[in-house]
Amino acid sequence: MWVLMPLAFAGMLLKAFRQQLSSLWSALVPLFSFLRTFWLAGPQRKQQQQQHKESQAENQKVEDDLPITPTSVNYHFTRQCNYKCGFCFHTAKTSFVLPLAEAKRGLLWLKDAGMEKINFSGGEPFIHDRGEYLGELVKFCKVDLQLPSVSIVSNGSLIRENWFQRYGDYLDILAISCDSFNEEVNVLIGRGQGKKNHVETLQRLRRWCRDYRVAFKINSVINRFNVDEDMNEQIRALNPVRWKVFQCLLIDGENSGDDALREAERFVISDEEFDGFLDRHKEISCLVPESNQKMKDSYLILDEYMRFLNCKNGRKDPSKSILDVGVEAAIKCSGFDEKMFLKRGGKYMWSKADLQLEW
Ligand code: SF4
Numbered sequence: 367m368w369v370l371m372p373l374a375f376a377g378m379l380l381k382a383f384r385q386q387l388s389s390l391w392s393a394l395v396p397l398f399s400f401l402r403t404f405w406l407a408g409p410q411r412k413q414q415q416q417q418h419k420e421s422q423a424e425n426q427k428v429e430d431d432l433p434i435t436p437t438s439v440n441y442h443f444t445r446q447c448n449y450k451c452g453f454c455f456h457t458a459k460t461s462f463v464l465p466l467a468e469a470k471r472g473l474l475w476l477k478d479a480g481m482e483k484i485n486f487s488g489g490e491p492f493i494h495d496r497g498e499y500l501g502e503l504v505k506f507c508k509v510d511l512q513l514p515s516v517s518i519v520s521n522g523s524l525i526r527e528n529w530f531q532r533y534g535d536y537l538d539i540l541a542i543s544c545d546s547f548n549e550e551v552n553v554l555i556g557r558g559q560g561k562k563n564h565v566e567t568l569q570r571l572r573r574w575c576r577d578y579r580v581a582f583k584i585n586s587v588i589n590r591f592n593v594d595e596d597m598n599e600q601i602r603a604l605n606p607v608r609w610k611v612f613q614c615l616l617i618d619g620e621n622s623g624d625d626a627l628r629e630a631e632r633f634v635i636s637d638e639e640f641d642g643f644l645d646r647h648k649e650i651s652c653l654v655p656e657s658n659q660k661m662k663d664s665y666l667i668l669d670e671y672m673r674f675l676n677c678k679n680g681r682k683d684p685s686k687s688i689l690d691v692g693v694e695a696a697i698k699c700s701g702f703d704e705k706m707f708l709k710r711g712g713k714y715m716w717s718k719a720d721l722q723l724e725w
Pocket of ligand 1: 447448449450451453454455488489490521543
């Protein structure tokens with residue numbers, strides 16, 4: 367009897383709460399099932415994340431191992447120059463220039479490795495052999511190698527009309543460095559040269575480029591002395607196909623550091639100052655800006671020995687010469703960032719045949 371009473375009482379309680387218990391259970395079932403899936407899926411998800419990471423790393427490795435194509439190459443065949451720009455990125459540390467036949471051999475190998483554009487630079491490329499060496503390389507690249515684009519970057523001071531008459535046909539683009547339209551600022555920067563006026567030289571070269579059908583480009587390095595200048599009017603009047611605007615960059619061993627020939631620290635400007643210059647000239651459609659970030663690793667630079675220069679560590683570390691180890695081996699040490707090259711618009715309409723200019 368005493369045993370049966372609690373049992374009966376428990377039975378009554380159970381009956382009374384059955385409905386509530388049943389609805390509580392129905393509510394808990396999906397929660398338990400969710401937690402179960404979550405607990406089971408936890409390790410699975412971790413495994414998937416790990417696999418994703420591994421495949422990403424593998425893809426990156428495959429990308430890194432892919433041979434770099436030297437689509438666009440800058441060959442600084444001489445370091446000699448008649449100017450003394452205080453921020454110069456490629457100073458006169460040697461007077462070496464390869465024999466012409468050797469330089470042509472290297473250019474042929476680069477073409478075989480996929481080169482489409484060559485840019486000759488320096489130092490001042492017109493200084494060696496009064497521009498004849500340069501003329502022969504330009505002609506070789508256009509006629510023998512049939513490169514779509516052959517260009518030169520020069521300070522312009524040593525170019526004569528006679529050079530255009532002989533080699534103008536083979537040249538696609540001539541880029542002239544001009545950092546200011548104020549001659550006093552040019553002198554401060556180091557681009558002054560005795561009685562010659564850099565701005566007048568620029569205007570004369572613009573005429574010759576029109577007369578001899580060479581696309582005309584301007585390169586400017588924005589630095590402490592020209593950062594506040596308004597160049598809108600002069601650039602519009604010169605009407606270049608492209609106006610490359612660089613932010614002054616420090617390169618250890620070239621324009622900064624103990625073993626450098628220049629001390630460019632006093633020329634450096636902040637990113638904000640550079641942006642301010644760009645903003646002032648934003649209406650000029652041919653302006654192509656290049657901040658330090660974009661510029662540093664996005665150029666394939668060959669020095670006077672045909673060694674690729676790697677700027678990854680803030681200085682120009684040379685590879686072996688392509689003439690000794692071939693293009694493929696040398697280019698691996700170039701530090702070239704192909705993605706940044708494409709991002710900064712490194713591949714553009716660079717052949718004068720395609721530019722359809724109104725000369
Ligand atoms: S003209 Fe060019 S190569 Fe010559 S000193 Fe100036 S920056 Fe250097």
